[in-house]
Amino acid sequence: MTIHREGRVLLFWMMIILVALNYLIYYYFPEARLWSNVAIIASVVFYLIILQFFRNPIFPLPNEDGIVFAPADGKVVVIEEAFEEEYLKEKTKQVSIFMSPINVHVNRSPVKGEVEYFKYHPGKYLVAWHPKASTENERTSMVLKDAKGTKIMVRQIAGALARRIKWYVKEGSQLEQGGEFGFIKFGSRVDLFLPLDAEILCHLDQVTKGGRTPIARLK
Secondary structure, three states, rough: EEEEEHHHHHHHHHHHHEEEEEEEHHHHHHHHHHHHHHHHHHHHHHHHHHHHHOOEEEOOOOOOOOOOEEEOOEEEEEEEEEOOOOOOOOEEHHHHHOOOOOOOOEEOOOOOOEEEEEEEEEEEEOOOOOHHHHHHHEEEEHHHHOOOOOEEEEEEOOOOOOOOOOOOOOOOEEEOOOOOEEEEOOOEEEEEEEOOOOEEEOOOOEEEOHHHOOOEEEE
């Protein structure tokens, strides 16, 4: 387990600020020593909560052709047929994973392939489970093409708390299965749009691990 690069600067300055504030309270308000102790405990708890947002587990990357792995830690909240109108322009099977604030926030490539299409969309910050979040919220859309030419879309979606999406790819980028392609700060949702003939291997409310939980099998 390591700390993700997206959190290192924030965590460093947060520690400096919290230490400085507690120092001022402890030494300049000695009559409020009880509250000083409470402030120290609250600061430690708050820091640990933020710290866990940026944890980044280390594990062997998968290498299974034809298997689509979860792009994020979280819970499966949608499995349905949906028309993908932005790029694929066809009916697909949609699988959506909700990322809560306590999940790992790293986003991982579900398959090995080339980024054929990538676009960032500014937008709203509806709650991640809102039906219109997939098309109206701030989001990115990435289409991956595997060695067989099969295309799948992965969509990062910001939510009410997650107001900063990060990505590390562009069109033409080559991604390893399970490799990082982005990060959503403080949780949200990731949608997968798969071919209609894909065999779904997950179920609603299933807890997923990014790069480790099989989501579907491609034909």
